[in-house]
Amino acid sequence: MLKIRNLTVAVHGTQILNGLSLEVPAGEVHAIMGPNGAGKSTLSYALAGRPNYEVLGGTATLNGEDILSMEPEIRAAYGLFLSFQYPLEIPGVPTLTFLRTALNEQRKTRGEEEVSAPAFMRMAREAAKRLQISDEMLKRPLNVGFSGGEKKRMEIFQMELLAPKFMILDETDSGLDIDALRVVSDGVNHMRAPDRAMLVITHYQRLLDYIKPDKVHVLVAGRIAESGGADLALELEKNGYDKYEVAA
């Protein structure tokens, strides 16, 4: 599904990713862990196409298509979704207006028919119920004045409605209280499917208790330092990243 080879990325002229390679097959969930500043968010942004994240070398393909040459909105229509570590506030644009525009623009790009307002409302209400998002929150401008945890829940709400193929969750667990963590994890698990895959970036084993990863990768200094099974996360929680820092 997602294949990254030798990806080298500079942010505002500073090289952050140094030949990173990674493969996530369809149906699988992979976790990425790593120290602060290792380049985890840089990887997410580079895959999503953020301006000023310059790809100096390497490739990234989703189902065989080169995503790095696509505009960000085309990547989204193609099935890529990034749950932001720090979701942005969109003043004056009501959440549902924003999402209906996003969904219909994606569908237009894919040559599909628009979703009507009533059909969209039904979808939205159902997803909101599952994620315990109130009607009042849906009427407010997207993320404006939301708490950190509310913003994260809203990311997963968006993800459910847009139904992407490949999902990157950048520290979606940070800022969530214990109940919200369960609600969000249920939401994420709800989306697991044989033709979908995801990359879960986290600092905590806690999330991986709910969302069981098929593989865990350790990202240090802009490349994958080690890959292993779900046990690797437990080991990292115990021993930290010292051994990689020295090696790097």
Added chain:
Amino acid sequence: MALTNALPDIFAPTKVGARARDYFSQNGLPNKRNEDFHFTDLSRGLSQETENAIIFEENPAPIAEIEMRLFEDRIEVIGQKIGVCVEETAPNLDRDVFQKLIGGMTRFSKKIVIDANCNVAVSIIRFPNSRANIEIAVGENATLNLVEKQICGGGLSSFSCSISQAENSQVQVQTQLLGNGVDLSLIKASLESGANYSEILMASGGKMVRRNLEIKLQGEGAKAEFGGVYLLANSHFDFSSNIEHLHPNCTSHEVMRGVVANGAHAVFQGKILVARDAQKTMGNMEHRALMLEDGARVNAKPTLEIYADDVECSHANTIGALDESALFYMQSRGITKASAKALLTQAFLAQVFDAISDEAAKNEILGKVEIVLRGLIK
């Protein structure tokens, strides 16, 4: 220095026009040396050849009980109502050079008198090249819903509207400045106690467009509200407001937001004046502009002139660009960059009308804003 030979042929064949011609041949047309026209050189704008106006809508159906159609060669009055009478008048505009200029250009003048307790909707349709003056006297407890629409088409036009509001009268104004030529216009209102004035405005700018808003709050508890938006691309719009608090316990609230694309020039000059005995005044004024592209220019000059000591007055002024991170966030959800810009811009402008209760007028303006934005954002 006499500038007679440089003076363009803009004055009307009226007594006021002749006086204005004399005055301006002595003093010259207002140019950048005049503080009020520092950012808009009227003498240049008025001296340029104006292209022939194109008239798109010859005879739209009337939209109000009384409709005044201002043409180059006449004023047509359509409709009538008990309690409202329309009379002839002559412009009485002499306060400053701008008023003198507009007065001198005025070819036709009408006065509308609205009786006490009467409730009337009036529309004023300004066709290209019209140069007219309308006076409106609003009686006690009367309500006036006024729409001023400019039909686009270039040319040189001028317009002045003077409203005098008796006690407890209500005036709601919706203004659409959509001409694309040279246009000078002025709206002024004086409010007695308990009177309310509320205006929403949309402007697309033109070759040279200047608009003055002059409010005098001169009775207990009078209140003025203004919310305006401008959307400019390759056009010019100069908005100048002067809100005078002349009596205690009056309120004014003014918000203007605008977007400028390539080749546009926006000017906002706002002044709140509080006279010495106008205690307990509440006055605020806000101007925010969004630069969509580099090749645009915005000048803003807010001024507070306060002679009373127990007042609450404020002003805010910002000039910024769209938030790039927000744009990327929206794109990452599948929204094209152009739509993302349009959504953010529309939201930015719509906030001006948050406090406006006239839903119909608000929706009409926002509908037009959306259409103009589509052309503005690439």
